[in-house]
Amino acid sequence: MTTIPTVKLNNGVEIPQLGFGVFQVPDGETATSVSAALEAGYRSIDTAAIYGNETGVGRALAASGIARAELFVTTKLWNADQGYDATLRAFDASLAKLGLDHLDLYLIHWPTPARDLYLDSWKAIEKLVADGRIRAAGVSNFQPAHLQRLLDSSELAPAVSQIELHPGLQQSELRAFHTDHGIATEAWSPLAQGSVLKDEAITTIADRHGKSPAQVVLRWHLQLGNIVIPKSVTPVRIRENLDVFDFTLTGDEMTAIAATDRDLRTGPHPDQFN
Template sequence: MALNLQSTTTLHNGVNMPWFGLGVFKVQDGEEVYNSVKWALEHGYKSIDTAAIYRNEEGVGKAIKDSGIPREELFITSKLWNGDQGYEETFQAYQASLDRLGLDYLDLYLIHWPVPEQDKYRESWQAMEELYNDGKIRAIGVSNFKEHHLDRLLEKAEITPMVNQVEYHPHLQQKSLYDYCKKHNIQLEAWSPLKQGELLTDETLMEIAERHGKSTAQIILRWDLQQEVITIPKSVKQQRIHDNADVFDFELTNAEMKLIADMNKDDRVGADPDEMNNR
């Protein structure tokens, strides 16, 4: 598919979401996150993904404001943290995120983890549906939900999540979840697409990269896009932010896609969603 940095996919509610964005997990609030977002926006990124637990929403918001880019041209995501789940708590947490970001609305709000042991994600979802129906969020979704979490959510949900953001990279391809989301028209989004850097020296990826005159990171990010998975690589280096986005001038062949598909190990760097607790 012919894409560029501003290309979007249409979520099932008709909202357009960029295929490519900047993630700011573990980016320090203040100058570090401000510069990361500033450099990304200057380079043409339109999508920024943060979360309450990242504790950098204020810096993200300041960079957005100082960019001078009209708000409607940007796509801003944040997430509801585990300890803030619950019906009333979700409204409070949403408003707190908005206040820190200095925004009037979010483009996408996600339940960060299902946290099965506290079992509050269904009441949290009810609150998110109300925020969505009131026009305070353009799209709502979940993060780190497996199929059975989604099944349980959908038993009572009036609105199917528009997005499921999960750990997704060549070593963790979650094929059954990928197929489930396709079937239910839930857009899959990859966090940690580079497996926190672990994949950058993989021999298979390095060989493919050499053939295309690209980096291993660029190969992985292109692989995401060709599978119609939104990707949000994180970096705090200006050149890396630019390089990560340089994935729109080549295509992986079917044979190369198969080589990468064969790399799956079901190996996580993050927590298993069934074991993530309220921390």
């Protein structure tokens, strides 16, 4: 069984650096995929209310027989549920679907700046943390200005900021902001839904190491210090994505991948998505 390194968050909680995402996995297939991931050795599972598959995740967790203390479960607050009271209700609904009594990480999914409710949502999350129902709190898709406003308005700093991040969209300014404020960076769409896997720099490095391009990209994330949550429904790929701890990219190889940055977004821009 692969031993996955952990990242210590700003509140002392440790999160596995490599987890399993279930974005766009239908609820009916989710339990099977998550079960395959847990069997392969993953212990961190990332879902969201809007994915519609929290119930499937919960079924797999319950069936796994793995002790709750060994699991790290993340879900996210959807945009329509922002606001203080609505956040508390949405959290309870997610917890019930997952069949859990607490979450390891709860994220505000998008800042939705035009709605301007994320500060109210964060106050609700502060209460949930104080009540011991969330071990770590964070945000997703927040820009530096959104994060700064949160830091200026609250005593609770986000432990994690989950952003679209891959070689084609490296977000160096945002990652630097995270580092300056003790916020861990977590990458969603870490493989750019496959669109960086044919980049010559990446395929050349993959051939050199006898690894797949996806494994090279995941290794790049890990060496940058990112937390990463690749998604797959294919058991072979699920296991392959975990097989990234037996090789190391050189400084020159990291530099070659850094040169492929090209503002390639697979999702919406956080400043415009409401």
